[in-house]
Amino acid sequence: MQVKETLNDGLKRGYTITVTAAELDDKVVGKLKEAQPDVEMKGFRKGKVPMAMMRKQFGPRLMGDAMQEAIDGAMNEHLTTSGDRPAAQPEMKMSNPDWKEGEDVVVDVTYEKLPDVPETDLSKVKLERLVVKADDAAVEEALKNLSESPQAVSYDAKKGAAKDGDQVLIDFVGKIDGEPFDGGAGEDYPLVLGSNSFIPGFEDQLLKAKAGEEKAVTVSFPEDYQAPHLAGKEAVFDVTVKEVRASKAPEIDDELAKKFGAEDLEALKGQIRERLEAEYSGASRAIAKRKLLDELDTLVDFDLPASLVEAEANQIAHQLWHEENPDHQGHDHPEINPTDEHKSLAKRRVKLGLLLADIGQKAEVKVTDQEMTQAVMNQARQYPGQERQFFEFVQQNAQFRQQLQAPLFEDKVVDHIFDKATVTEKEVSKEDLQAAVEALENED
Template structure:
């Protein structure tokens, strides 16, 4: 095999591999000799078919197989001989005009991983912002639970419904005197002042009494999910079956037992634990962003643009999905289009930090154990339909890149924990609002390119692996209001900003330097 370097620009490399026709012929002859004993042909004893007839019968298939195998082996040899570390799978192009009896030429284009120097960690300092959970916060959370567990009893005869009261109503909706699909219900509960139904509906039932009939006129919002109702004026004929008033929930042992908890003190302890877990998660997020900002500020090495583009496509795909689910998809899409450069900056940051964290981890012996990987695979498999789980497991076990993507988040967390342990950490108590503000400020600084003011956007999760037959994400998808329910759609924020510190799976663990899973190019002729 002859290797000719045709390009060497930064991290980009290109080579032309030439495999002599004589080498291909030798390999074909070896294959013919190998399969001849198994060939059956009328007039010949088993294993005695002449080589020229074997070649005539199977020559085209053997030639294609030999050429493909030779090209694949040549790419592996190229990577080994040149000591290349491919960032992604090489791009392979078969030379034009190839035919049997001629030399085979293959053009190989790839990007290599940069040389990354692990930083000196001796002077690493971090500030840990902590939020103490107070009794008042526990009381507030307990009160919220109690408000959701309200019980209602029939009001006294003649009681006029007010905010906070529950009505049990029958209603029939019509537009221009014609009933519309889904506009009818019986025994529907409605708490006045809850904002549960479309604007104007609840307000016109204030003061209603049990047994009263009313006809009200409302206008469906212009952006109502059911298009045949959006912006239309409708009349609802309503019968009030009952008016109920909320009873007060006593926060005592009986209340706790109604929730399946032994007593009120155990319930308070559980609530405190949940609040502490929430704030601990926020504290970790703040520390991690602070850490990654420090690492990013001290490293500006070139990164493979193929990896950046792949990461950007992940971000962009999620943002487009979020925009499509927005109340105003066109406006949401316009907003993210205006910030496209910001998202490319985020993608590049993720890749650079991923490579840096990988180098730090490898230099310091951080690794994901076989047992941890097995647990990851089993947990991830549970997110798929039962009939698809085994296929998913086989994919992870057979595809190194798929396994690396699954391993990456855990590996990243382990490297981050290692760095936390190495750092000199000072603690400072803050309020939850101050902690959230600090996270938002760090997020904006990480997301914004140099010399540009940080954009304050809500954080978005990195897209997950798509689940067969299910939602791509288990959260963030508000169901559209059904046509048979005149409730207003939940308010939705505009498309969120991708988090700048979610390290890409491809970058978080470097590909192996020895081999590449290059696709076999189909041989011509």
């Protein structure tokens, strides 16, 4: 078996693999001898079938297996010896497609290898992490928002006309073409005007209504309404307003705290402070991560596999096209060609992806089974009632598991770099942090 280099240009590699006819024949004979003890044929005892007859019966099929094994073996041996890691599946093509038994097999192999990522002195990375403390004013503001939330607000009956924010207690019967329809009736329903919980236009027509008043409310179901038999149709609701109620914000005290599962007001304040600081910390980390990636993009440079960059640029262009054309769900669209901007972003992503993977591998960063299980459970919550089917899908889909694992691995590598880098903390206001987040979003 011979492996001869035919291409060595940057990351591009090409080889010709030659498997001689004698080598193939030896492999076929070896397979036949291995199988001979278990072979039975009419007129011969088990294990006593002559090699010539076995070769005639099974040889052609085993020849294909022998060819594949020989080529795969030569390729694996080459990759082990050279240390090359193909960026994608190597392209293999027989240079003698009209091959006949008794001839050598010659295969042309081409691929792009992953680059050798240079060592990076992570201690040279200098970063600033923004720190925001949840002060008393922020806690009080959050408490006030909680007290005004639907869970906390109560309603007391009032006289006069209903206005935005009031609650009306209503009975209603909906009709299409004069006939009631399923799901279109209700009794003693508490509807908060302005909550947009009913069909668009319904709540607006109850503004200025008074207790005891009956109204005919005419609305049209949206074209994309979840019940297809109602979508786009006009309906008339006969509504009786039984009571008009004004909202009443609760006192900010221990009773309010208990509504939100806290023992008392001080305990609720403590929970709010922790939640706010967790939110601030998450935003601060996102900013620091972006600055870290920018720093690494500038600090490190190496050749990139053109095939990976091209694939990433095509994916970016395709994704952005669909975001700009949300009504076009299928793939029967005009040809989408990446722009220079797409290609530039693709180069950054490929470079950083390879760099983080290399740093993580050298640092032996691993995603634990527990972390993967938690990620799967978090995803499963998006499919209430279908969790079991989702778990089965994840178990059977290695590509999807990789998609879940990739961001976990990246975040662990980023944390590893944070530990090695020179990081200084800068205390800022909540407003400064928000401005930094908005600046980050505008860059994307």
